[in-house]
Amino acid sequence: MLPLKEKDKPIIRKLLSSGCCARCVLRFCCVTLQAAYRKPPQDTLRELRAFVHDAENGETRESAEGNGETPDAAAAAEPAGDPPSKRAKLERVGTGAAEEEEEEDAAVEPKEEEPSVCVSCLGVLQELCGPTHAVKIAERVKAEKYEFDTLLLSVSLPAQLCVREHSCWLHVKKEMREKSLAVDKDDLVQVKETFKWVMQGAVAQELGGVPVVIRSLFEVGVEFTHPETDADCHFLATACASCFKSNRNKRSVFTRMAVVKALEKISDAVFLKHYSSPPAAPTSSCSTENIQCLHLAIFVAGRYNKFSRSLPQTPWVIDGERRMESSVEELIAAPVLSSFRADGFNFSSSGREDVDVRTLGNGRPFAMELLDPHRTKLSHVEMKQLQEVVFITHSQSIIIIISFPS
Numbered sequence: 001m002l003p004l005k006e007k008d009k010p011i012i013r014k015l016l017s018s019g020c021c022a023r024c025v026l027r028f029c030c031v032t033l034q035a036a037y038r039k040p041p042q043d044t045l046r047e048l049r050a051f052v053h054d055a056e057n058g059e060t061r062e063s064a065e066g067n068g069e070t071p072d073a074a075a076a077a078e079p080a081g082d083p084p085s086k087r088a089k090l091e092r093v094g095t096g097a098a099e100e101e102e103e104e105d106a107a108v109e110p111k112e113e114e115p116s117v118c119v120s121c122l123g124v125l126q127e128l129c130g131p132t133h134a135v136k137i138a139e140r141v142k143a144e145k146y147e148f149d150t151l152l153l154s155v156s157l158p159a160q161l162c163v164r165e166h167s168c169w170l171h172v173k174k175e176m177r178e179k180s181l182a183v184d185k186d187d188l189v190q191v192k193e194t195f196k197w198v199m200q201g202a203v204a205q206e207l208g209g210v211p212v213v214i215r216s217l218f219e220v221g222v223e224f225t226h227p228e229t230d231a232d233c234h235f236l237a238t239a240c241a242s243c244f245k246s247n248r249n250k251r252s253v254f255t256r257m258a259v260v261k262a263l264e265k266i267s268d269a270v271f272l273k274h275y276s277s278p279p280a281a282p283t284s285s286c287s288t289e290n291i292q293c294l295h296l297a298i299f300v301a302g303r304y305n306k307f308s309r310s311l312p313q314t315p316w317v318i319d320g321e322r323r324m325e326s327s328v329e330e331l332i333a334a335p336v337l338s339s340f341r342a343d344g345f346n347f348s349s350s351g352r353e354d355v356d357v358r359t360l361g362n363g364r365p366f367a368m369e370l371l372d373p374h375r376t377k378l379s380h381v382e383m384k385q386l387q388e389v390v391f392i393t394h395s396q397s398i399i400i401i402i403s404f405p406s
């Protein structure tokens with residue numbers, strides 16, 4: 001059973017008829033029970049419809065439901081054969097506030113089928129939030145061959161989802177006001193949260209049970225984009241110009257943060273003047289081509305000796321011209337980088353010596369920051385081997401990594 005209350009019924013009816021998916025309806029009903037979102041969306045939709053159905057006359061009318069009919073419509077003595085899709089279309093055409101005031105309950109029947117693409121989440125909580133997508137994410141992670149004990153799943157959503165959610169919320173709010181019920185937008189469950197509630201477990205399962213947690217050195221970022229509706233945000237640039245400052249580092253001025261700020265600033269009337277409520281139906285779901293894996297940097301520390309009098313500590317380049325063939329930094333970094341399969345490094349040492357100065361005794365301490373390492377743990381034996389590789393390969397320069405604590 002879904003944890004829904006009597007007051008949710010008008011919200012459910014209104015949103016289903018607007019083209020919202022079952023999970024988005026739960027979000028707008030402020031359902032925080034995670035298990036409710038993990039059910040197959042079709043089952044949730046069926047439960048929502050039954051819940052609304054029972055609400056109106058306290059009896060089940062399976063035959064009417066099969067025809068796309070609800071007790072609501074029956075009560076209003078609508079023709080029984082009126083297709084629900086036609087009604088939904090008529091309803092969406094009338095987006096003006098005055099027209100909406102005159103809407104009868106019968107005109108906001110729930111749709112019988114899950115909408116092809118949800119007007120609010122643009123598909124993020126539909127097909128893209130299920131086993132097939134979990135497999136896709138897991139395959140991408142496996143292909144990168146990272147070693148990790150835990151995983152953090154992060155989600156990036158297109159900024160226009162905020163506009164669409166706001167539009168749906170205004171649609172519901174109006175209804176609530178008419179029925180004197182209070183709804184707070186802050187209580188809505190976020191798309192991002194919902195996605196994680198469903199997908200964390202599914203991805204973990206695909207990866208053999210590795211814990212998907214909220215803090216981890218290894219992050220898998222799923223970026224959703226939806227070019228078809230990118231223009232949804234554009235009206236905000238004129239409606240709230242101060243919120244959108246051009247920033248060279250950003251791909252677009254319409255960042256999620258700027259859009260949220262603008263939506264807080266502009267009045268409902270201004271919003272409704274520029275944007276339809278509920279939002280227009282999209283033709284396609286979000287794209288999820290961009291799945292990025294990233295391991296936070298790890299650090300390796302050690303000491304080095306240098307017995308050569310012709311080896312600089314770091315690459316010696318003057319006016320773009322290289323003066324010496326190699327350097328302490330490069331000779332140590334290459335094998336370390338390949339052992340940890342890292343994408344880059346930063347080398348720091350405790351002080352430095354001139355090119356013709358040797359480093360004797362216990363050696364000079366150094367530390368390496370390894371960027372995006374695909375391996376993070378080397379056994380004691382592997383560490384020893386790594387020291388030997390540095391030593392043997394560069395014996396002419398004679399660099400020895402004396403200690404290499406893991």
Ligand SMILES: [Zn+2]
Nearest residue numbers: 021024118121
């Ligand atoms: Zn949705």
